[in-house]
Amino acid sequence: MADSILQKKSVCVVTGPTRGLGRSIAYQLSKKLPDGSLFILLSKNKALLDEIAGLIITHRDEIRVVTSVFDQGSSDQGQFDNVFQDCLVKAGAHVNEFEQAILVNNAGTLELLELSRDLDNVNAVNVFFSTNITGCVVLTAKFLQVFSATAMKARVIINISSLAAVSPMKSWLLYCMAKSSRDMMMKVIGEEEDNIRTLNYAPGPLATDMSVIASTETKDPSLRAWFEDQVKNKTLVECDQSVEKLITVLEKNSFANGAHIDYYDEA
Amino acid sequence: MADSILQKKSVCVVTGPTRGLGRSIAYQLSKKLPDGSLFILLSKNKALLDEIAGLIITHRDEIRVVTSVFDQGSSDQGQFDNVFQDCLVKAGAHVNEFEQAILVNNAGTLELLELSRDLDNVNAVNVFFSTNITGCVVLTAKFLQVFSATAMKARVIINISSLAAVSPMKSWLLYCMAKSSRDMMMKVIGEEEDNIRTLNYAPGPLATDMSVIASTETKDPSLRAWFEDQVKNKTLVECDQSVEKLITVLEKNSFANGAHIDYYDEA
Structure with missing residues (x-):
């Protein structure tokens, strides 16, 4: 059986670490990773x-932490080109002092929860995909360059996925498309790269701001009502609880590269 | 058993109908659809x-044909807003004279065939997704508005998919992501809309300009060599042959909405 991913001294990048699931991931992983590990936290706020x-x-x-104001939907090439090197310099760290580099692609938006026939605004759709796909692709490319297979013995990329990646949800077209394409990204990178583990983790329906958005803005009545009930009855999954499952998966380290693992799947 | 999709007097939109598979689809469907059907052909050329x-x-x-110069990667909102109405006016046609509206989302590009780690140019990645996803989403929204469930007894949307939608291919990350998200699009719309049939058709590896691009520009050596062999030995699937299979699927009309059907699947 493979070693736990969480036993290695790591540089660990988390996007969207300020709220909800991302915050819980950053905090809980910081309690698990060995001394000397470095967190690079990226957010607009x-x-x-x-x-x-x-x-x-x-x-x-x-544990060391550096932060950088980072907008995943930006078209500023310099932001992507420099973010990891700048953070390493800020931390006074060098790639070769770590046994492993981890990237948690958590940042994303849930918006334009319209029926497909109403998604007719080119600019709005472009902005959505720029934030949820393009920025994720480019940041990941930069991660793979800076923390290369020759520089690092081990790399891990975790994509925060969703049931929406594998199951169509009415009036959530853009979200479903972004999540399915990001799942595919983990499959492709898992085949291309050496010294890498890639995982799609679907965290379950979480008690976060996103579920409040889902319960008010989802155009499809039955899906909206489902979220309304969940919010009202407080039956959504707590972020910490979902991250515990993610940690179990990372410790067990038996997933196939590019696998889609859901909170509700057997451990 | 359901009636053949090709027996109904249709308005049939084909994107990218000037070359390769799109051309074969437009031409062969024009030979199958009933008298009075109207083709709307959209291309940059x-x-x-x-x-x-x-x-x-x-x-x-x-058969009537109208054409419109159309750039799927454009951010010109007016282009998307007006294209179908302009074409109907040009043809002197009205939606209610047709029994069915068909949209063949064929247009797409195969480019940036780099390993994921080299996909670090924000603008280039944005342009790719704008052309291959955003434009497809917005055009489809406009199609669903103009040829609405109340105006039309039957609508059909065919997405030209690929093996790359369901199977990761090294150095084809963007193409895989676009195709998997477009597959998901057919699943979502198939659930949202009434009077609709949606299909993902993967046409097989085709003897087109795209395979020449694949055989020269694919960064992964083994995938590139596979295409080189196919091109050299002329073993790729002819477009007309693949469209015959598509026509069989449309005539049989027994696919589940959002299904992914490959040229090599059992008929």
Whole structure:
């Protein structure tokens, strides 16, 4: 059986680490990874970045954290080109001091929850895909360059997926398309790269701001009502609970590269 | 058993109908659909549009054809807003004279055949997804608006898919992502809309310009060599042969909405 992914001294990048699932992932992984590990936290919100960074350092002073204001939907090439090197410099760190590099592609948006026939605004659709797909592809490319197969003995990329990646959901076309294409991304990279593990983790329907959005903005009445009930009855999955399952999967480390593993799947 | 899709007097939209598979689809469907059917052909290339339109009319003078210069990767909202109405006006036609509306989402590009780690240019990746996903989503939305479930007894959307939609292919990340998300699109629309049939048809490895591109530009050596052999030995599938299979599927009309059917699947 493979070693746990969480036993290796790592540089661990998390996108969207300031709220909801991303925050829980950053915080809980920081409690699991060995001393000397470095977190690189990327988000648009500087104040919330400072908060989660402070929380991590308070609980684990053997862990380093650097943050960078980062907009995944930006078309600023320089932002993508420089983000990892800048963060390493800021941390006074070098790639070769780590046994492993981890990227958690968590950042994404849930919007334009219209029926497909109403998705007729070119600019709005372009903006959605730019944020949810293009930025994720380019950031991942840069991650693979900086933390290359020759520089690192081990790399791990975790895509935060969804049931929507594998199952069509009415009035969630763009979200379903983004998630299915990001699942495919983990499959392709899993075949292309050496020294890599890639995983699609679908965290279940979470008690986050996103579910509130889903319960109010989803155009399809039955899907909207389902989220309304879940929010009202507080039956959504807590982020920490879902991250526990993710941690179990990473510790077990027996998934096939590119696999789609759901919170509700057998451990 | 359901009636053949090709027995109904139709308005039939084909994107990318000037070359390769799209041309064969437009031409062969024009020979199958009933008198009075109207073809709306959309492409960037006016000269080639005129050529395929002329070919169709020469063989079937009971079929009407209108063409429109159309760039699926454009961000010009007016282009998308007006294309179908303009074409109907040009043809002197009205939606209610047709029993069925068909959209063949064939247009797409095969480019940036790099390993994922080299896909680091934000603008280039945005352009790819704009052409291959956004334009397809918005055009389809407009199709569903103009040829609505109340206006039309029957609608059909055929997405030209690929093995790459369901199977990862090294150095084809963007193509795999676009195709998997477009497959998902047919699943979602198939659930959202009334009076609709949606199909993903993977036409097999075709003897087209695209396979020449694949055989020269694919970065992965083994995939490139496979295409080189196919091109050299002329063992790729002819477009007309693949369209025959598609026609069989449409005539049989027994596929589940959103199904992914490959040229090599059992008929």
